[in-house]
Amino acid sequence: MIDFRDLTKKELEEYIIKINEQKFRAKQLFEWIHKGVNTFDEILNINKSLKEKLKNDGYICNMEIEAKFESKYDNTIKYVMRLKDGNYIECVLMSYSFGNTICISTQAGCSMGCSFCASAIGGKIRNLTAGAMLGQVLTVQNDSKHKISNVVLMGTGEPLDNYDNVIKFLNIINDSSGINIGMRHITISTCGLVPQIKSLADLNFQLTLAISLHAPNDEIRKKIMPIANKYNMEELLDACRYYIKVTNRRITFEYALISGVNDSDENAFELSEKLKGILCHVNLIPLNRVEGKRFIKPDKNRINTFKDILLSKGIETTVRREMGNDIDAACGQLRRRFIEKS
Numbered sequence: 001m002i003d004f005r006d007l008t009k010k011e012l013e014e015y016i017i018k019i020n021e022q023k024f025r026a027k028q029l030f031e032w033i034h035k036g037v038n039t040f041d042e043i044l045n046i047n048k049s050l051k052e053k054l055k056n057d058g059y060i061c062n063m064e065i066e067a068k069f070e071s072k073y074d075n076t077i078k079y080v081m082r083l084k085d086g087n088y089i090e091c092v093l094m095s096y097s098f099g100n101t102i103c104i105s106t107q108a109g110c111s112m113g114c115s116f117c118a119s120a121i122g123g124k125i126r127n128l129t130a131g132a133m134l135g136q137v138l139t140v141q142n143d144s145k146h147k148i149s150n151v152v153l154m155g156t157g158e159p160l161d162n163y164d165n166v167i168k169f170l171n172i173i174n175d176s177s178g179i180n181i182g183m184r185h186i187t188i189s190t191c192g193l194v195p196q197i198k199s200l201a202d203l204n205f206q207l208t209l210a211i212s213l214h215a216p217n218d219e220i221r222k223k224i225m226p227i228a229n230k231y232n233m234e235e236l237l238d239a240c241r242y243y244i245k246v247t248n249r250r251i252t253f254e255y256a257l258i259s260g261v262n263d264s265d266e267n268a269f270e271l272s273e274k275l276k277g278i279l280c281h282v283n284l285i286p287l288n289r290v291e292g293k294r295f296i297k298p299d300k301n302r303i304n305t306f307k308d309i310l311l312s313k314g315i316e317t318t319v320r321r322e323m324g325n326d327i328d329a330a331c332g333q334l335r336r337r338f339i340e341k342s
Contacts, residue, residue, distance in 0.1 A: 009027065063139060167203070267306075
């Protein structure tokens with residue numbers, strides 16, 4: 001069975017021709033799918049005969065909202081969605097003055113094993129298709145009645161470990177006949193898969209690349225991020241320099257501050273040396289506490305001191321605003337709770 005959300009406009013054209021329908025029907029179908037319809041019966045300008053063919057071959061809706069949690073303190077809504085195969089995924093809607101941002105998942109689970117992250121608990125179950133990624137955007141847009149203007153691939157999973165499906169999703173969501181979200185309004189986060197970073201650079205998509213760095217050196221990074229055993233920091237930073245050279249885009253380095261692990265003055269000075277000369281921005285993240293994990297976030301003074309050291313060394317730095325703390329908005333936490341109930 002075909003998930004029609006998983007098809008590009010060109011693939012829809014090929015399908016429509018294959019079932020002996022006129023080619024222009026593909027554009028109609030693509031546009032309706034990206035308006036967020038969940039059934040073929042909602043499509044007004046195709047005939048009953050074509051609808052029956054579509055129903056026999058596939059479906060549009062491949063997920064349902066299992067639970068929804070709205071923060072009492074900010075405009076954050078956390079969704080837990082159930083896929084057709086019973087797996088759970090999460091996404092988060094964040095409303096800002098400049099528009100509505102959705103943070104989506106790219107995998108059910110994650111195989112990267114970062115020791116401070118709830119998404120890694122239980123490992124990766126499977127990759128999500130491009131249609132399942134698009135489905136998160138459309139489902140949340142329909143439910144919230146808010147038009148999505150920005151997409152962040154920073155939920156459960158490692159996007160570049162699901163490279164082909166992610167690239168397909170980017171092409172679909174960027175299509176002018178669909179949601180038409182510009183690449184400059186899309187951010188991809190990766191823990192540092194070096195070959196895929198270089199491949200992404202060669203596509204020159206003009207999106208924002210966020211690198212989950214979380215340490216100033218290999219010694220600390222290997223203790224908290226297993227990927228560092230495969231690609232050392234110099235290899236990763238070389239890939240970042242290549243990305244900047246090809247795309248002329250600034251990179252964001254995500255740095256989760258963990259008390260007593262990577263938050264000392266010495267760590268800040270070392271990090272500033274490593275990033276010297278790189279077109280970048282550092283986003284400091286006060287660590288979200290994960291049940292069963294020993295790590296905690298530093299106090300505000302330590303966070304601010306770390307930030308001030310980086311700024312004094314000419315590294316553009318901000319502290320991420322904490323959102324959705326009362327609804328476990330950090331990726332992986334709610335999904336884990338639902339899995340444990342199943």
